[in-house]
Amino acid sequence: AQKITQTQPGMFVQEKEAVTLDCTYDTSDPSYGLFWYKQPSSGEMIFLIYQGSYDQQNATEGRYSLNFQKARKSANLVISASQLGDSAMYFCAMREGRINQGGKLIFGQGTELSVKP
């Protein structure tokens, strides 16, 4: 069963506008972590933001924020004031529990974001 789901294969946003990329997850482990990565056309994977399951506040990093809704099991990425350089593939990921106790680090299918000038 898919544990990380990104339902938007592609998204368009106008430059300078905000955009939300959706991510839902499924786990029975009370301790987990949620991540977002950016992959531009060059192929490198760039870490954007992390949210722990016990964190009380939503994570923010510059123009990126993670809208964490625990009850809904969603971890949406919000990019404010989009820039042309934000055009890329975005991946949501989840770490279940501890890696050395059977936890995994798994990724979603990705959302391709295109920013229009």
Add this chain to the structure above:
Amino acid sequence: DVKVTQSSRYLVKRTGEKVFLECVQDMDHENMFWYRQDPGLGLRLIYFSYDVKMKEKGDIPEGYSVSREKKERFSLILESASTNQTSMYLCASSLSPRVTEAFFGQGTRLTVV
């Protein structure tokens, strides 16, 4: 800066060949991961390792094996390459059991003909 280096950027191999993909990290990370990336499927976990000589199956281990004899090196082995293993392979590493960030290599584009 953390560096994760994959031995090849591009590889072309023949069906039935044994293929080795090498990954080296220079930051003494305990955890290392191998993923394959295919359009529409995202990154799928093949194997991971949380210590030397330890390995755990990911979601798609069939047709692959791994080796971790030294902490800094994690090898992915395709015992008998097949055309359906043509893909982009990504290696990653991270520091702690409760991973809060993983660092990726540049990827290896493998084509099996």
